[in-house]
Amino acid sequence: xxLNALRRxxxxxxxxxxxxxxxxxxxxxxxxMTFADYWQSSMPNxxxxxxxxxxxxxxxxxxxxxxxPAGDPKxxxxxxxxxxxxxxxxxxxxxxxxxxxxxxxLVGFSQxxxxxxxxxxxxxxxxxxxxxxxxxxxxxxxLAAEMTSKPPxxxxxxxxxxxxxxxxxxxxxxxxxxxxxxxxxxxxxxxGHAVNADALIYGARFLLSAFAFREKHGA
Numbered sequence: 001x002x003l004n005a006l007r008r009x010x011x012x013x014x015x016x017x018x019x020x021x022x023x024x025x026x027x028x029x030x031x032x033m034t035f036a037d038y039w040q041s042s043m044p045n046x047x048x049x050x051x052x053x054x055x056x057x058x059x060x061x062x063x064x065x066x067x068x069p070a071g072d073p074k075x076x077x078x079x080x081x082x083x084x085x086x087x088x089x090x091x092x093x094x095x096x097x098x099x100x101x102x103x104x105x106l107v108g109f110s111q112x113x114x115x116x117x118x119x120x121x122x123x124x125x126x127x128x129x130x131x132x133x134x135x136x137x138x139x140x141x142x143l144a145a146e147m148t149s150k151p152p153x154x155x156x157x158x159x160x161x162x163x164x165x166x167x168x169x170x171x172x173x174x175x176x177x178x179x180x181x182x183x184x185x186x187x188x189x190x191x192g193h194a195v196n197a198d199a200l201i202y203g204a205r206f207l208l209s210a211f212a213f214r215e216k217h218g219a
Contacts, residue, residue: 001090005051011040015047016095017128017211018103020090022112024134026061028052032109036199042208049093050117056084058217061103064115068162076139086119101125102214105207109133109195110164117172120151121181127151127211131203133195134164136172142178153183154206156199158191
């Protein structure tokens with residue numbers, strides 16, 4: 001079964017990079033595709049894709065993993081279950097655009113961040129970047145044994161996030177850094193479980209710098 005997805009072509013007509021958005025619980029690809037409204041003018045060579053999660057959420061929308069509290073070990077099992085279909089989707093989208101796997105960036109929100117980190121650190125070829133909002137790593141104790149790639153990672157997180165507390169982001173950064181991943185955490189004051197203009201600016205700068213580095217130095 002393939003995933004339903006929204007797609008937005010590179011405005012230059014020549015896609016050199018692919019950004020894939022992974023939404024949060026009870027949401028859809030359309031919600032995160034709104035990020036492209038802010039980013040596209042500074043990223044003319046980037047194509048954007050936003051799939052819906054594979055499973056309908058009981059509250060409406062879709063999900064990648066179950067609705068579980070942050071830190072629940074079952075989140076790791078859910079991510080493992082969801083990963084093969086999402087890996088296949090990413091490979092198909094890259095092939096559709098005739099792009100090398102190193103020209104992929106994953107952008108997640110909440111449980112979409114869980115999936116972006118889970119997949120990004122286990123791709124055969126490291127993505128150019130993994131950007132996560134309001135979410136973190138699952139299965140940190142298994143990372144060293146399972147990690148196959150080390151993309152640069154940025155996590156942006158509201159200090160007032162009650163659903164996924166900031167502590168989880170800090171622990172995720174610590175675990176990835178100890179595993180040799182170049183990782184940065186950006187706490188934003190007065191922000192809850194959400195993305196605001198500052199978060200989008202930090203994210204855009206990170207993606208553009210990651211693309212520029214990869215362009216200059218290769219995979």
